[in-house]
Amino acid sequence: xxxxxxxxxxxxxxxxxxxxxxxxxxxxxxxxxxxxxxxxxxxxxxxxxxxxxxxxxxxxxxxxxxxxxxxxxxxxxxxxxxxxxxxxxxxxxxxxxxxxxxxxxxxxxxxxxxxxxxxxxxxxxxxxxxxxxxxxxxxxxxxxxxxxxxxxxxxxxxxxxxxxxxxxxxxxxxxxxxxxxxxxxxxxxxxxxxxxxxxxxxxxxxxxxxxxxxxxxxxxxx
Numbered sequence: 001x002x003x004x005x006x007x008x009x010x011x012x013x014x015x016x017x018x019x020x021x022x023x024x025x026x027x028x029x030x031x032x033x034x035x036x037x038x039x040x041x042x043x044x045x046x047x048x049x050x051x052x053x054x055x056x057x058x059x060x061x062x063x064x065x066x067x068x069x070x071x072x073x074x075x076x077x078x079x080x081x082x083x084x085x086x087x088x089x090x091x092x093x094x095x096x097x098x099x100x101x102x103x104x105x106x107x108x109x110x111x112x113x114x115x116x117x118x119x120x121x122x123x124x125x126x127x128x129x130x131x132x133x134x135x136x137x138x139x140x141x142x143x144x145x146x147x148x149x150x151x152x153x154x155x156x157x158x159x160x161x162x163x164x165x166x167x168x169x170x171x172x173x174x175x176x177x178x179x180x181x182x183x184x185x186x187x188x189x190x191x192x193x194x195x196x197x198x199x200x201x202x203x204x205x206x207x208x209x210x211x212x213x214x215x216x217x218x219x220x221x222x
Contacts, residue, residue, distance in 0.1 A: 003183065020095075057083065
């Protein structure tokens with residue numbers, strides 16, 4: 001059995017402003033650093049131990065991983081496969097700006113078509129690289145407990161992978177908050193979900209805003 005703690009990075013200014021980030025290398029803001037510290041303190045208080053901490057090499061994830069690793073006594077290892085989906089020309093834009101500049105493409109996306117976001121990646125491409133990395137780690141580090149510090153899209157991809165064939169296993173819409181914890185386990189018989197979007201270490205004032213609205217599913221947002 002291999003246990004994966006899936007950790008989304010802390011808040012950035014682009015998160016707070018409702019901007020698509022994708023593979024843009026945006027740092028944490030002050031709120032995001034506080035969120036990472038609260039998460040690390042919670043894990044320490046719970047005596048959570050990781051055999052390894054892997055992180056997306058984008059700085060918002062890497063900064064979050066560094067805070068967690070520093071408090072738990074680990075050294076994070078970069079794993080570029082954990083990067084967020086590439087949203088191409090949508091990067092840095094709000095939903096309203098994307099709608100104004102790319103109305104046809106956005107309409108196809110919102111209809112459920114798995115298009116390359118802004119000319120970047122499809123969700124299927126993100127899914128394949130993230131799930132492939134996790135499956136390899138499950139074999140290479142069998143029996144260990146690993147932290148994957150990453151982004152909203154990769155966390156959703158891994159949860160969807162773990163929930164295959166399990167009707168009602170995940171909430172809809174599947175929102176993943178900044179520094180939220182989700183836990184999945186790879187067993188010989190398949191995957192099992194232990195926790196989804198756990199943000200008990202944050203109070204209402206310090207939580208990132210929920211960027212979802214009735215017009216879009218944020219399933220592939222940073």
